[in-house]
Amino acid sequence: MTTAAEPPVASRRGRPGYDQDAVLDVAVAVFNEHGFDATPISALADRLGLSKSALYHHFDSKEQLLGVALEEALGALEGVLVEPGATEGTATERLAFVLRGAVRVLVARLPYVTLLLRVRGNSAVERSALERRRAFDHAITALVREAQAEGSVRADIEASVATRLVFGMVNSIVEWYRPTGPEGADELAGDVLAVALDGLRTR
Amino acid sequence: MTTAAEPPVASRRGRPGYDQDAVLDVAVAVFNEHGFDATPISALADRLGLSKSALYHHFDSKEQLLGVALEEALGALEGVLVEPGATEGTATERLAFVLRGAVRVLVARLPYVTLLLRVRGNSAVERSALERRRAFDHAITALVREAQAEGSVRADIEASVATRLVFGMVNSIVEWYRPTGPEGADELAGDVLAVALDGLRTR
DNA sequence: GTCTATAAAGAGATAGAC
DNA sequence: GTCTATCTCTTTATAGAC
Incomplete structure (x- = not known):
């Protein structure tokens, strides 16, 4: 290109x-x-x-162009949180659904989400996007906390730290994943869930 | 500030x-x-x-300033790979050591590593830094592959994908960790190893 | 080692013709 | 919907005095 x-x-x-x-x-x-x-x-x-x-x-301006692009990414990510799978079932099931959904959106709108994840708050548009990302994070953290209360997610790691680590993993996908490669989005989401929930170690 | x-x-x-x-x-x-x-x-x-x-x-120039800063971050990260803990023991032990070491360096040189991780390749200095990051990644991937051969790391996820996911998690720490908070570097490294090796799910 | 002043280039954005 | 020309501001970097 x-x-x-x-x-x-x-x-x-x-x-x-x-x-x-x-x-x-x-x-x-x-x-x-x-x-x-x-x-x-x-x-x-x-x-x-x-x-x-x-x-x-x-x-109208370079900044407005950025705003429209960020809206596309944020809208898609926020959409995952209101899908039925994100509101029905046990907390762990919902958490798994949201993780899969985030990977799915990230792959489907790769360039837009990439742009979003690199925003640093240099303008009003960027700060507004960061605010919405924070709200998204908080929703996930609440889900992790619920899963801990259920006993299905380890409680020896603070929910906010666990969320940030796992979403750090998810978000880092934009740095290397290319849809042309051998690995499809579903397979990738499966790998992410495997590492996030069960870890790399064999048992 | x-x-x-x-x-x-x-x-x-x-x-x-x-x-x-x-x-x-x-x-x-x-x-x-x-x-x-x-x-x-x-x-x-x-x-x-x-x-x-x-x-x-x-x-001499803004770019040279960047080069010196990136050298500091890269030198520290590459240093982890030549410490005794990174060359002695089973592959899993070495992998755990390198993960801990990366978190340690990342926290100790947080601003410098943060800068490194945001480099996109806009100049010769940046492209050289990206090249060294790639070499670092390859060394870790080889370690993961070795651990898979040992049977101590799951082999159903490709080594390069596993490495990228886990280091995505590690690197994302620069986005939120602040040394003033309640969590120390050792505790953070413990959390990272816990998630990376054993996952969030209780058993 | 720091300053003021300035050069030279490139940025975002607009005016007005076609 | 696109163009050329231009405005205005900011940028990196240098010159030369103190």
Whole structure:
């Protein structure tokens, strides 16, 4: 993907030129390659084969573009928490479901979630995203605490630490997983659950 | 740490003004707050209570400053691999030692390792750091593979995937751990080993 | 070792034509 | 919807005085 510009003809809603989603996809990819702050608008323009000004027809500012991208990632992640599997069954079952769901979303929206996980709070948009990530984390921590109360998750590790460690593992997937490889999303989710719940050691 | 400038008097080698190490410590802290690319030299100058030009007396370029910081983190991590505990005993013992060592280094040099883990390859210095990280990962993967051959680590997960998942967990510590909290480095390392080797599930 | 001043380049964003 | 041209601001880095 170092060449410029797929034909704008193939745009999703059949209109000429790029539509907003197509621009967003490319922008997110380029942001992930160089880092959001290190990516000039001109880099997006080059990749799309457009001028900078043409891009400003599609969005108001670089920051707004980031906001739309982060919303996509956050919405998908938050969606997992309201699926039936996340609200029915034992705490451990729900925890396993949410872990699988997080891996599923992460793989399905890899570039968007990657961008989200690299946000550091440099602007209002970024701080708002961090706030929603924190809320997501808190929901999972509550689930872990419930599972500990059930007796199905070890209680000798604080729930907040256990959550952070396991989600650190999940989130790190964006650093190396590529959907083209030999391992599918389901297999990957299975590996994550195996390590998180049962560990690497044989018995 | 939002105020400016400790007294330069307290500098480590007793010379007037800041020495290179003091500048580096502050630079790494500010880089971590805003991201390396998003941090202008002027932000370092403000934090140190110096002018930009004065800073250029301490280093040749922003990139060189980054290089020195990354060397510190990489050197410390690579050091773990050559300690006696990493070369003696069963593969599982060595793996546990290296995991503990990585957590120890990560906590001891938290800002430097944090900076390292956020590097994306935007320059020659960054790409060289990524290369060394890859070599480190490969050494661990070999260790996991050995432990699998011993029969002490589960073989139903590919060694490279297991390594990435576990080190994803370890590395994610920089995102939340603060040495001021209730949990010490040893306790944290214990938690990491517990989850990585035995998992969250009770038996 | 630090300063003021400035160069040179690149950034985000807008104006107005087609 | 895209273009060229341009504005304004910020950036990295240097020159030269103290």
